[in-house]
Amino acid sequence: MRQLTRTLTAALIGGTMLAAPAGAEEFKFAFQGDAQTMDPHGLFETFTLGFQRNVYEGLVIRNDKMETVGALAESWENTEPNVWRFNLRKGVTFHNGNDMKADDVAFSVDRINTEGSDMKVVAALIKEAKVIDDYTVELHTPAPNPILPLQLEIFYIMDKQWAEEHGAESATNVAGGDEGNHANLNANGTGPFKLASRQSGVKTVLEKNEDYWGDIPTNVTSAIFTPIDQDATRVAALISGDVHMAWPIPVQDWKRLESADGVKPLTGPEARTIFLGFNQDDEELSTSNIKGKNPFADIRVREAFFKAIDIEAIKKKIMRGAATPAGLMIAPQINGFTESMNDRPALDVDGAKKLMADAGYADGFEVTMDCPNDRYVNDEKICQAAASMLAKIGVEVNLLAQTKSKYFGKVLEQNDYDTDFFLLGWTPSTFDSHNVISSLIACRGGEDKLGSFNLGGYCNDKINGLTASIQSETDQEKRQAMIDEVFQIHKDDYGHIPLHQQPLSWGVSDAVDVVQRPDNAFDLRYVVVK
């Protein structure tokens, strides 16, 4: 495979050499926002981490097929239940010429534990980093963790010496106090691109790292990134050829791209699952006309809601056919997905009405629905559609659709989960089911601190025990059985209403080839300018 890639790369580079002067492949791309920081430990967010991955690298990386392969580590093994041993790749240098060694890994582990770090979720996975020799390092976990390597792609390694030289031993602190943190505006990774210049929010230029250790398809020598806020401007920039690639493209603009010369939409299912959730925790719903009891505590009401949602209509009318209806809370790309469980109860308005009547709500009830309007693809429209579908079974939904800052400020834990009925989307950052189960499905409020994004307080006593076992089970078959069990329980309980996986929506010039990752991150390693 490697040989093949190398040949391909050579062929491609050879081909472009004929077409253009060597060493002048410029690639321009635009996203709706900027990478917030160049500090690899500053913000745990897909776009920022994805952008940084061109400059920094972790021990492992996901390739174009989303398989976890070695990056800075050549191989790894689970030597003891609590110990993962990583053998580092030799001869890898940082952009400043320093050798990448085990010290740097240990230093990076320390760094993600500093105050400004937003990588503390990763830090919590690692109890200790032990340097065995220059090119061997052991990561000790607090409990057995069979999937640690899968969770480490976004944990980037920084050069210890560079950080010390520039006083950047701590992660950039968003609360201030270290305003000149060198690592916020500068970068020194091992990746295929070096940071050439950066003006935050305006323009970032990356240049090819001639000393890169790996064989990668890209022939880009200079990559220029500009954030473009406005959808219309971004689409115009792409069509006019001012950028080679732009995302996201509004679903309704796909036709425009298709009819324009030299560009096309590139779409695929994102690993993000969009779902509806109910407040099942409170004694009564604060936004409902039903007093003294909580209609969502009744499983029949939840089932009725599920059966009243016409997912095909949402797919066709709102998502222009580009959504993948979901029966599970995870996408097919996620570790632990079982195809046979991904079916949905069929649309059945009469059945739903009967369930409502059986539950004692023949006349329906009123409830407020919280919905973001700038977070997911057509989020507000989906909520409007759901509201009109639920009206058919007598439920009067008052829609409160607002900007993400307001929405999340209202519904998350810091505001005591102030929502009765909501729409949310989730991509597990680890690409593993455990993240979804522990964040969205497990009972919240316990000592195990699970379920922090279980906004509706869905709770089934069996799940938290299973979640802990899934976390530590090293036998993949047993682990899968437990994952399936959790999803089956959740499904039987109608804990949430999974809707669909939303589409990725990129716009790409015909002059380049790119690889689309299902987490919507963008990797320059696979960009080939034709």
Added chain:
Amino acid sequence: MIGFIFKRLLQSVIVMLTVALIAFALFRYVGDPINNMVGQDTTQEERAALKERLGLNDSFPVQFGRFVKNAAQGEFGISYQHRRPVSDLIAERAPATLELSLLSAILAIAVGIPMGVYTAIRRDGWLSRAFMSLSLIGISLPTFLIGILLILLFGVILRWLPTFGRGEVVQLGWWSTGLLTTSGIKALIMPAITLALFQMTLIMRLVRAEMLEVLRTDFVKFGRARGLPDRYIHFKTALKNTMVPVITIIGLQLGAIIAFAIITETVFQWPGMGLMFIQAVREVDIPIMAAYLVMIALIFVVINLIVDILYYVVDPRLRVDRAATGH
């Protein structure tokens, strides 16, 4: 004169404090910044700790007091999104906005005044009628629509001009300019026209109305009776007398151009302060929002002051009055 300026400066401090107070009161309704500053997997403990560190748990008077105290020292805090001092960011972005605004203002004045004079003198000429109809478009179409239409025509269809951004800029000390490179000048054309169009039509219509008014006055008739050439009457006598209200409006509009460059900057992804403000609103970046609003208030106050001073220069009656009352 100095006493007058001093009094106005004192007033402006009060204006700015009021703006800051209102702005701060509004920030509570913009949303919670914390969720934009951390990743999805960040725990509640971490979020709460961050909120505490940022001082967002303090009461409104405490937060406001801290802001005023720091702002008085020229310290506007650290941007939540950029993680850099707001004063640095504003200094970095100001040249883009000022260059665009000043060019638009010059364009609006240079085109608007002659058009106004022309339409006033040749009231019934076909060119006047064409100008008047065109000015309706400028005054009635929203800025963002004009911007998008220009992008569509010159960026996407004709491909003459870049659709976004500022092109290549040259750094002159702390000032960055796009006026010294071809790509910079090309990038400036569409945003400048978009931003200037409304002001241009406004100035034109104002000059025309004032001009028509002045041309009917007795001293113009006397001038004609004396046999002064038309040119002298139009440009020396009449135009000069129309300028007092026009200067007021132009002055105030210059403030408006800088402040409302927000929309043009957003449409063209022009990397100025307005775009940064819009991004800050979306991400609830309170330090940037607060600093920007106070700064815009300052710009308005300063421009008003300059306009008041210009009155003295243009209108001799004011000078005479002052002298007569012994100031």
